[in-house]
Structures are given as structure tokens and as C-alpha cells.
Amino acid sequence: MKNTNSLKKYLSLYGIYIAFAVLIIVMAILSPVFLKPTNLLNILRQTSINGIIAIGMTLVILTGGIDLSVGSILALSAVIATSFAHPGEHNIIVPLAAGLFVGLACGFVNGIIIAWNKIAPFIVTLAMMTIARGLALVYTNGRPVIDLSDTYNKIGSSYVIGVPFPVVIFILIILIGLFILKFTKFGRHIYATGGNEMAAKISGVNTKGVIIWVYSIAGLLSGLAGIVLSARVMSASPATGQGYELDAIAAVVIGGTKLTGGVGSIAGTIIGALIIGVMNNGLDLLNISSYWQLFAKGVIILLAVILDKKK
Amino acid sequence: MIIKKVFILLLFVSLIQCNRGEKKEYAYTIGISYQNLQNEFILNIQDEVRKKAKELNVRLIETEGQGKAENQISQVENFLAMDVDAIILNPFDKYGSAPVVSIAKREGKPIVVLNATVVNIDQANAYVGSDDSEAGRIAASYIGKLLNGKGNVVIIRGPNGHSAEIQRTTGIKDVLDKFPEIKVVFDQSANWDRAQGLNLMENWLGTGIEINAVIAQNDEMALGAYKAIEAAGKQDKIIVIGIDAISDALKAVKEGKLCATVFQDARGQGALAVEIAVKFLKGEQIEHFNYIPFQLVTKENLKDFQ
Numbered sequence: 001m002k003n004t005n006s007l008k009k010y011l012s013l014y015g016i017y018i019a020f021a022v023l024i025i026v027m028a029i030l031s032p033v034f035l036k037p038t039n040l041l042n043i044l045r046q047t048s049i050n051g052i053i054a055i056g057m058t059l060v061i062l063t064g065g066i067d068l069s070v071g072s073i074l075a076l077s078a079v080i081a082t083s084f085a086h087p088g089e090h091n092i093i094v095p096l097a098a099g100l101f102v103g104l105a106c107g108f109v110n111g112i113i114i115a116w117n118k119i120a121p122f123i124v125t126l127a128m129m130t131i132a133r134g135l136a137l138v139y140t141n142g143r144p145v146i147d148l149s150d151t152y153n154k155i156g157s158s159y160v161i162g163v164p165f166p167v168v169i170f171i172l173i174i175l176i177g178l179f180i181l182k183f184t185k186f187g188r189h190i191y192a193t194g195g196n197e198m199a200a201k202i203s204g205v206n207t208k209g210v211i212i213w214v215y216s217i218a219g220l221l222s223g224l225a226g227i228v229l230s231a232r233v234m235s236a237s238p239a240t241g242q243g244y245e246l247d248a249i250a251a252v253v254i255g256g257t258k259l260t261g262g263v264g265s266i267a268g269t270i271i272g273a274l275i276i277g278v279m280n281n282g283l284d285l286l287n288i289s290s291y292w293q294l295f296a297k298g299v300i301i302l303l304a305v306i307l308d309k310k311k
Numbered sequence: 312m313i314i315k316k317v318f319i320l321l322l323f324v325s326l327i328q329c330n331r332g333e334k335k336e337y338a339y340t341i342g343i344s345y346q347n348l349q350n351e352f353i354l355n356i357q358d359e360v361r362k363k364a365k366e367l368n369v370r371l372i373e374t375e376g377q378g379k380a381e382n383q384i385s386q387v388e389n390f391l392a393m394d395v396d397a398i399i400l401n402p403f404d405k406y407g408s409a410p411v412v413s414i415a416k417r418e419g420k421p422i423v424v425l426n427a428t429v430v431n432i433d434q435a436n437a438y439v440g441s442d443d444s445e446a447g448r449i450a451a452s453y454i455g456k457l458l459n460g461k462g463n464v465v466i467i468r469g470p471n472g473h474s475a476e477i478q479r480t481t482g483i484k485d486v487l488d489k490f491p492e493i494k495v496v497f498d499q500s501a502n503w504d505r506a507q508g509l510n511l512m513e514n515w516l517g518t519g520i521e522i523n524a525v526i527a528q529n530d531e532m533a534l535g536a537y538k539a540i541e542a543a544g545k546q547d548k549i550i551v552i553g554i555d556a557i558s559d560a561l562k563a564v565k566e567g568k569l570c571a572t573v574f575q576d577a578r579g580q581g582a583l584a585v586e587i588a589v590k591f592l593k594g595e596q597i598e599h600f601n602y603i604p605f606q607l608v609t610k611e612n613l614k615d616f617q
Contacts, residue, residue, distance in 0.1 A: 039392040046385040142471035142500070146406045146430070157410070233380045235406035237472050240379075284389045290348060290375045 015307055016256055020271050020278075027282040034285060041164055047277030048170035049232075051270060052225045053244060054251035055177045056107075056218030058269045061252050062181075063214050064194040064261025065121035069110060069128035070222040071244035076136040077103040078226035078236035082145040085152040092151045099227045100220055106132055107219015111212035121215075129245070136238035144237040148230070156231030166228045173221065177266045190214060194261025250297070251276055254304040275300060337370035339397065339592050341585065342390035344383045344411070346403035346427065348375040350503065351557045352529070352577055353401065356426060359581030360399070367589050380407025387411045390420075397421040397588045402429045405474035421591050425584040426577075427474040436591055439584040439601045443475045446554045446573045446605045447482020447528070453571055453607055454524045454552055460490045462523035465497040465515055467508055467532045476500070479528045479554065496520055501532045508535025516543045525551040530560035530572055537568050556608050556616055564613055574606045574616055 027034045053070050060067045081099025084090050106128060113124045158165045181187040192200035193207045201207050225244075230236035255272030257264025276297060283293045343360060345353050357373070364371045372395060376383040380403055390398055391414070398415050400422060402408035409429040415422040416434045424432060426440045454464065466483060469476035487493055497515050501507035508527060515522060516539060525540075527533035533553030540549050546568070553560050556574035563569040580603055591597050608616050 033393045036392055039389070042385070042388045042392055045388070049381070137471075144404070144406045144472040229381060232384060232410070233404070233407035234410050235380075235404070237380070237404060237407055239470060239472070240381075240407075280385070281389060284372075284374050284386055285393060287372045289373070290377060 016254065016268060016271055016275075016304065020275055023275060023278055023282075027278060027285075031282065031285040034282060039281070039285070041167070043274070043277050043281045044167045044170070045164040046281060047273050048164075048166040049225045049229050050244070050247045050251060050276065051170050051273040052173050052221050052228065053218075053248040054255075054269050054273050055173055055266055056214075056221035057245075057248040057252050058177070058255070058257055058264060058266055059181075059190055059214040060121070060218050061249075061257050061259060062190050062194045062261055062264050063211055064197070065114065065211065065214070066125065066249070066259070067107075067110065067215065067218045068122065068125040068245045069106065069132055070218060070225075070248055071241035072129045072132035072136065073103050073106045073219050073222040074226040074229065074241035074244060075236075075238055076106065076132040076139070076226075077223035078230040078240060079136050079140050079145050079238050081223075081227050082148055082152070082230050082236040083139070085148045087147065087149040089149075092149070095152060096227060100223045103223020103226065104216055104220040107216040107222070108212065110219065111215030114215065115208040115211040125215075133238070140236075140238045142238060144235045145230075146235045148234055153231050153234050156228060156234070166232065169224070169228060173224070174266065174270060181266055186210070186213065191262055194263075196262070247276060250301050254301060256304070256307075272304070338368040339589060340370040340372065340393075340395045341397050341399060341588055342372040342387070342393065342395040343374070343399040343401070343425075344386045344390075345373070345375040345401045346383070346408075347378045349377075350531075351559075352555050352575070353426075355557075355577035356401065356581040359578040360585055363582040363585040367585060369585060369589060376403045376408075378403055380404040383408050383411050384414070387414055391415075391418050395420070396592055397423065399423045399425050399584050399588060400429075400435075401425045402427050402474065404472060405429055405477065406472065421588065423584050423588045423591075426580050428478075429474070433599075437587050437597050437599055437601060439580055439587060439603070441575050441580070441603050441605055443478035444482035444485070446575060447479035447484075448486050449482075449573050449605055449607050450479075450526050450552050450554055450571075451483040451486035453609075454526055454550065455486060455490045455493060457550055457570060458490075458493060458524055461492040463494050463496045463521050464524045464526060465512075465522055466495060466499075467511060467525065467527040467536060468498070468500040469528045469532075470502045471500050473503075476528060483526055483528075496522060501527075501535065503529050503531055505531040505535035508532030509539050510535075512536035512539035513542070516540070516545065522549055525549060527551065527553045529553060530555045530557045530563075530569075533569055533572070534559060534563060537563065541568075554605075561608065561613060561617055564608060564610060567610070571607055571609045574608045576603045576605075579603045 033039055077099040080102045081095040084098050085095035110128050114121050160168050189205045189210045192205050193210045197207050251272035252269050255268030374386040398420055400411050409431045412431050412435050421436045423437045424435045432438050501511050525536045530553035533551050537551050540546050550570040552571050554573040556572045560572040587597050
């Protein structure tokens with residue numbers, strides 16, 4: 001009896017990792033191309049943008065919040081960054097700083113309003129979602145920003161010792177995120193705020209500060225993702241990034257982070273993002289209709305939340 | 312538990328795979344990335360691509376960008392990993408989808424661009440499609456004629472930055488510039504979408520500004536606009552033209568709801584793209600630009616298009 005219980009517990013704790021391993025094995029059996037190094041790098045590169053956003057989303061969801069504005073912030077950051085990235089105009093630092101600053105600023109506004117006015121994050125970030133999208137369209141007059149410098153485009157297409165640059169950025173962000181959550185006071189405060197905000201406040205956690213910080217970080221990472229994405233497509237359309245909030249939330253939820261806050265991990269989110277990435281890639285390789293891809297993604301999300309509920 | 316379910320899902324997926332994976336020797340494998348398979352016009356292209364591929368004994372690997380350039384880049388990376396013989400790209404974004412062509416070029420894979428164009432089209436091996444500015448010119452000229460060169464016109468555009476939107480707008484403006492007494496009173500995008508076209512038109516009608524004609528850059532938006540006009544009871548006062556000649560639009564032309572549409576030969580384009588890719592793989596000479604002309608469809612010549 002006790003044995004089956006511990007097995008169950010083991011499964012619900014590590015189920016997502018086992019499921020990921022099974023997915024990899026099955027894909028490898030079905031497609032001879034799947035395990036080729038170029039394909040594995042493709043998966044990582046294709047996952048990196050969603051992955052970067054999802055890490056910010058994890059912090060937000062850990063505090064019991066949600067951020068619907070990440071896709072629009074991505075677009076606004078991308079169009080503003082690229083508008084400073086035309087060849088021979090500015091040092092590469094300028095577009096990067098501009099893009100990151102815009103992301104950070106939008107996230108900061110989200111955080112301030114949520115923390116000080118106690119309005120539901122869903123509503124605040126929903127508003128920011130259309131505000132940032134609107135600003136992106138106004139800023140560009142609806143036209144894509146094109147003609148970017150080679151240096152800028154390299155962010156999306158170059159390699160560092162054989163690893164695509166977007167993947168390098170993704171890994172760096174993962175390491176920073178893991179470090180913050182595991183080893184810093186701020187990390188512990190994020191969990192505390194999401195676990196029981198009242199209790200956290202009483203025990204001296206500056207919950208308002210924590211909330212402002214996590215939304216700012218989510219915005220900053222969306223800005224970073226916007227830079228990587230625009231460099232990858234060598235242009236920035238104000239319409240880009242639509243629906244990205246859903247992919248990021250999906251990665252977080254599949255990774256076992258509870259939408260009610262307080263429980264979850266970045267490691268889980270990475271696996272969640274990779275599961276989505278492997279599915280998209282694998283189903284492409286297997287020549288399965290994209291209609292099924294959408295279906296399958298939904299099924300996986302459902303399975304993940306059902307599993308989460310059983311914990 | 313989740314493992315069991317994932318297993319079932321994968322089993323299910325692999326069954327779908329087995330069903331279609333009949334063992335057969337193909338002459339070539341071609342990977343194709345459509346811009347978006349939730350659009351009747353692109354589905355028409357897909358039908359013909361499939362037919363032609365079957366006829367020429369080509370194995371097709373089909374993907375769609377779901378309206379995102381970055382998805383198309385990922386898909387072409389996947390094609391390269393699979394080592395397909397050639398790639399057909401139906402780009403969503405004139406600029407954003409351009410890296411697809413550069414990547415294929417860098418890896419030495421033949422690439423045919425289909426239906427919409429990209430900025431670096433000269434790097435592709437061939438382009439098959441129609442000159443979208445021609446569609447804009449045909450539509451605007453017909454409206455100019457019906458209005459006797461005088462009146463208020465609204466333009467409903469495709470998604471900003473989409474290559475067809477840019478070129479159709481250019482074509483429309485080129486012609487309207489020649490009619491000094493035609494005024495463009497509104498000009499907005501409805502993203503190829505019928506519901507958005509309807510909303511846009513409702514709002515415009517609500518302003519009370521007189522509108523005599525609607526030039527929509529595709530049929531979906533034209534039909535949406537017509538619905539708004541009908542609801543306002545102004546169907547006898549405002550003429551509507553669309554582009555693409557999808558089946559719904561042909562019906563609407565027959566019923567007199569649309570004054571005309573402009574036929575873009577989806578079927579011809581789809582078939583030709585596969586043909587050209589195969590020709591190239593066989594080492595035969597191919598043209599770089601392969602244009603399939605647009606044609607105006609009115610009540611009079613409707614039966615040729617049904």
C-alpha cells in the first residue's frame with residue numbers, strides 16, 4: 001500500500017520528466033532525423049524565444065499572478081529596438097538597450113499598478129497587452145521595420161562554439177533564473193508571496209516590491225525575446241508575437257507550476273517549453289497536419305493540469 | 312499516469328502516420344511551408360500542390376506558418392535537417408519570411424517561392440505567383456469605370472506588411488490617382504478577415520460619410536463589408552469588389568452582391584510551383600519569374616470560373 005503511494009508520488013513529481021523522455025524516445029523511433037545534432041539544435045533554437053518568455057512568466061505565476069502582455073511587449077520592444085538597428089547608424093548597444101529598456105518599463109508599469117492598486121493581474125496585463133500592441137502599431141505606422149545591420153541580425157543567426165546564439169542567451173537566462181529562485185532571498189520571497197501573501201507580509205516580506213520586480217523581469221525578458229525574434233526574422237513587424245502569452249503560460253503549466261502560485265520551478269518550465277518545441281518539431285518531421293499539432297498541444301496542456309490537480 | 316496518456320497519444324499519432332506512410336519509392340521529396348492553412352485561398356493552392364505532387368511522384372512534407380514568419384523559418388530548418396530535395400515557400404511576411412530563402416540558399420537547397428513574394432526574391436531559384444499590383448489595378452479600374460470616375464471610395468487592406476497587401480495597395484493607388492474626382496475617404500486593414508471587414512464597414516457607415524464603393528483586397532473582407540452594407544440597407548447605393556474569386560465570392564457575384572471579384576489562379580499557381588521545382592531538380596532550364604495573370608470576374612463571364 002505504502003509502496004504504491006510512494007510510486008504515485010514519485011510519478012506525480014517526476015511525471016513530466018518521464019513524459020518528456022518518452023516523447024523523445026518515441027519521436028526518435030518514428031523519425032530517423034529526430035536525433036541528428038542539427039535537428040536537436042533546431043529544437044533548442046526554436047524553443048529559445050518561448051523559453052525566455054516562459055521563465056519570466058514562471059516568476060509571475062509563482063507569485064500567483066499572470067502576464068498576458070508578454071507578446072505585445074515583445075512586439076513593442078522589437079520595433080523600437082530595430083528602429084535603432086539600421087546599418088551604420090548606432091552602436092549595437094543602442095538597439096539592445098532600447099529594446100530591453102522598453103520591455104522593462106512596460107513590465108514595471110504592470111507591476112506598479114498591480115502591487116499598489118490591488119487590481120487583478122489578468123486585467124492590468126490585458127490592458128497592457130493592447131496598449132503595447134497599439135503603441136507598436138503607432139510607432140511603426142503599421143509597417144514592419146526592415147533593413148537591419150548585420151551585427152544585429154547575427155543575434156538571431158550566429159553560433160558560439162557550434163551553439164546557436166539564441167540558445168546561448170536562453171541558457172544564460174535559465175542559469176540566472178535558477179540561481180535567483182534557489183539561492184537568493186528574493187527567490188524565497190517570490191515563493192512566499194505566492195504561497196500566502198498575508199503570511200509573507202506579516203513575516204516581513206516586501207510583497208509589493210516582489211510583485212513589481214517579477215513583472216519588471218517578465219517585461220525585460222519579453223523585450224529580450226523581441227530582440228532575438230526580430231534578429232531571427234531580420235525585421236520587426238508590429239503584429240509579431242500574437243498568442244505568445246499562451247505558449248509561455250502553457251510551458252509554465254505543463255512544467256507543473258501551479259496557477260495559484262507558490263509551487264513550481266524553472267526546471268519544470270524548461271521541460272514544458274521543450275515539450276512544446278519537440279512536439280512542433282516532431283510533428284513537422286513526421287509530416288502530420290498542423291491542425292493536429294494544435295490539437296495535440298491542447299491535449300498535453302490538459303493532461304498536465306489534470307496531473308497537477310492530483311498532486 | 313500521464314505517461315500512459317502520452318503513450319496513447321503518441322500511439323494515436325503514430326497510427327495516423329502509419330496510415331499514410333505507404334511504402335513507395337518517390338522520385339523526389341519536397342518540403343512546403345504554407346503561410347496559413349486556415350484560409351480558403353491557400354487551401355485551394357494546397358489541393359493543387361498535392362495533386363501535382365502525386366502526378367509527378369513527389370513525396371510532399373507539408374507544414375504551415377500559422378501566420379507567423381518565425382514558424383516558417385523553423386520549418387525550413389526542419390526541412391534541411393530532413394534533407395529534402397527542394398523547398399517550396401509560400402511566405403507570410405515579405406520581410407520576416409525572407410531569411411527562409413537566405414537559409415536555403417546558404418545550404419544549397421533549391422527553393423521556389425509561391426504566391427506571395429519576399430524581399431530577397433532574387434536569391435530564390437524561382438517565383439511562381441501573380442503580380443499582386445495587377446490585381447489592385449484591375450479592381451480599381453473597374454470601380455473607376457462603374458463610378459464614372461467620380462465618388463467616394465473606401466479601401467480595405469490585408470494585414471499591414473503582407474506582400475500582397477503592399478502590392479495590391481500600390482496597384483489600387485496607381486489607378487485611383489488617375490481619377491481626380493474619386494476620393495478615398497477611408498483606408499484600413501481588416502487582416503484578410505471577414506468579421507473584421509464587417510466591423511470596419513459598420514463603423515464607417517456609422518460615421519455618415521457618403522461611401523459609393525468598397526475596394527477590398529480579398530473576398531473575405533469584401534463579403535464582410537457587404538454584410539454591413541446589407542444590414543444598413545445600402546446595398547443599392549454601394550458597390551463592392553473583392554479579389555481572389557473564392558467560391559463564396561463567385562456566388563456573391565452571381566447574386567449581385569459583389570459587382571465583381573478578381574480571379575487569382577490558385578490552382579494554376581500550386582501546380583506550377585511543384586512542376587518548376589521538379590524541372591529544376593531534373594536539371595532543366597526554368598524561368599525565374601513565372602506570372603499567372605489575374606482576370607476580372609463579373610456576372611457576364613462568371614461561368615468560366617465556376
